[in-house]
Amino acid sequence: MSFAPLERLRDALLRDESLRVIYRLFLSDGVRHWKGYALAFFFMGLMAVATGGMAYLMKDAVDSIFVAPTAQAIWLVAIVMMLLSMTKGFSAYAQNVTMARVGNRIVADNQKRVFERLLGKDVRYYAGHHTADITMRFSTGASAARDALNLVITSIGRDVFSLLALATVALIQDPFLAVICAVVMPIAVIGTRKLIKKAKNIFKREFTSMVKLNALAMEFIQGVRTVKAYTLEPIIRERVHTYVDDVERAANNLSRTQAKSSPMMETLGGFAIAGVILYAGYNVVVLGRTPGEFFSVLTALLLAYEPAKRLARFHVDLAPMMIGANLLFEILDSEAPELVDDTRPALPVERARITFEEVMFGYRPGEPVLRGINLVAEPGQTMALVGASGGGKTTIINLITRFYTPQQGTIRIDGHDVMNYSLPSVRGATALVSQDVFLFSGTVRENIAFGRPGASDEEIVAAAKAAHAHDFILTFDQGYDSQVGEHGVQLSGGQRQRIAISRAFLKDAPILLLDEATAALDSESEAEVQKALLALQSRRTTIVIAHRLQTVVRADKICVIDGGRVVEEGRHDELMARRGRYFSFYQMQFAHEAEVSAPPPEPTLLSA
Known part of the structure; x- marks a missing residue:
């Protein structure tokens, strides 16, 4: 059996950027979580059936009250309406919880995948990308992938199913509504296509401004001493205000673009409701049909309005998410040369x-x-x-x-x-000790232990003693469990350097690399650090x-x-x-x- 026509159709669809991204998301995250999405589809189907049932029941509700009133019929209609409402409410709750769990798992999985890829990047990559750009891709990209899948799933499962159920009710009650839906929906969808490209461009500008804003905020926090020392507050303030205004302007433009579909849908919806009123009123007044049919058709149309409006602006809402998902894929698809090394043999080091x-x-x-x-x-x-x-x-x-x-x-x-x-x-x-010592947020003990994860407390203390760090560590209130602060800001330069040397002692590597390890220290701190370095250099190849x-x-x-x-x-x-x-x-x-x-x-x- 030949699948050539299907393959040609797939290739034609994938020429559209949005469809290409959605296709990839479904092949990766969608397939991996198909059970969760299938469960969500089931609950959305229940919601659609309940919604259609409520619209259909309006005929019996009106007729049992105004045409042939009976207490038994009213009670029956009321009980069924309550059951349908409860079913719809429970299904909505279950669908939201299921989608949230699947979506959160997708975010977590993608963040792990991106971080794994970032771990495999070499130093050259980080030298060419600002931290703010990387972190924005890490967070925005993973969330965009989830939001895009959720939007597609809910649009199909909730909105399309609801429209089909309500259209079925309308067709049963009066086929004329099908003509109204067939005219209104294509006009609404075609009318929003021009907004898609504009929404993508606006989101790109907003993302760029957000990266600049976050980059400037990071640099201000990390370089606050320089900012204060050179009284750079006015300059930093002006730059931050400029970027904030850019982000606000882009966000307002995006909201305005996304909202432009509402006037169209409101107008088309009003015309559709007016047509139903005129047509159904003619049937009731002139042709003698029951008012229940009129109210059932009108209810179906009113209930169909919201899902129809969401489907009409589907592409506009999806466009920014496609940009975010592409940011995620740019990292996942980029080369990570350090990931291929695990298959090579271990380096034998003797001398x-x-x-x-x-x-x-x-x-x-x-x-x-x-x-x-x-x-x-x-x-x-x-x-x-x-x-x-x-x-x-x-x-x-x-x-x-x-x-x-x-x-x-x-x-x-x-x-x-x-x-x-x-x-x-x-x-x-190798063990590297450089002028720019980096300490992680955490305790003194944790920072020394990075030299050899899994080392015992005795080994950590022995490394600190060898690095002439043990004595000053004990002067801290919590000793080895004292927090060092971000980048070790709560320690002096000499203390940070000796913590780094302790880490190198604990690693006990045969090659020691010292890059200006004492350049930024005063004479007293340098003397202490030199003692530690001399001990560390013993019996090691040192550069x-x-x-x-x-x-x-x-x-x-x-x-x-x-x-x-x-x-x-x-x-x-x-x-x-x-x-x-x-x-x-x-x-x-x-x-x-x-x-x-x-x-x-x-x-x-x-x-x-």
Whole structure:
């Protein structure tokens, strides 16, 4: 049996963007939750039957009161009407609860899928997208997928079923109503098509403004000290007001566009009701038909008005949801290179010898940062990377941790090309302590435990002691259970740094990467942190980046990085004896520090 006609029909339908998105939603979320939607359809069918029954019963209700009044008939009609109302109310409740449960599960599933995809993104992705944009897609996209499916399901199950039931009643009572419905509905649907494209464009503008607003709010909260220090409140206020006004304007335009279907439906509905009154009145007054038929037809038409109006504006309401669902799919369909690494073997690390062989890399096309760099970090030794900013020092660490991938050349650990091994095992062999320490909201204990999830309390305390953090932790009111605040804001810079070092101690990785770990500290805090770092470097292959050369003079090897290449390497005394680039850096730095620390000159008569 050939399915070619069906396939051609499907392809033709999928050329429409909205239908394509709905088709995908049904194949993924709809199929997965078909049982819940089937149950909801059942309850919506009961609602439609009850609604039609109530309209049909109006004939008997009116006739039993005004045409052939009998107490038994009135009681019977009243009881049946109550039962139908109870059935409709229970069905509405059950349908709403069922749809809510299914919808909430869809949101949860999609948020998990999106977050799983985000976990697989490399650092380059986050460098190119603002946090507000990602979080908006994470929340708005998942909700839009649910709302779109719910709108389609309820439009079919509740509104279409109700219209069919009421149309059936009208056809039984008087076929003329079918003519009215056949004329009114197509006019209403065609009249709203022009609003769909406008609604999509407005929602896109609203989403863009919301991203800008959330981005600015995040930056203000995170940079509040800078805002206060430079009295930037007027500038921030003006920008926020501009974005808020943009969002308000877009929301008003969207509401106005979505509401434009109402005047059309009100007008068409009024004409339809007027036609029914004239026609049914003629039948009752002139042709002698019972008034019950008139009221039954009129009730069916009145009850059909709301579902007909919802169906007429279906596409207009659906358009913004399609934009939100597409935002979700953009993340789900995008490449997540780190997700493919789990199938590769684990990296075997014995001595932790690191080699760079003709490695080339650039963050942007045509702008190389590393230009065929070669270097070797020997096992159990400390190698320091020094040089001017922008030379490629941090990039070397980013490549060792595989935050980025070399464009040419090879990075080896114990002779093994790291690209041939699983990403978790490569990163598991390294511990990174940088200048920008990130602490998660939670307790001191939890932040240290991130170094090795599942570690015992004894191991956490031992790591803190090794990092010279145990003593100051005990001064907190709740000790290791004290909250660190957002980004560790409740701790000093030196305390945050030692918590990070405790985390590295707990991880106990054979490779230690230190990226300006003491650059932002005062002398006293730096001294404490240096003690912890010296203990941490013991028996590990360590790569240190430092601008303060006095912190690396004892390194086993110092490599001067300039322009993406190693231009000098050796021990401190060897490099000083050569009087090359390192000697120049050293002389320049210590001459400047001597000037800064020198006492001010005695005032003279001239200066006075």
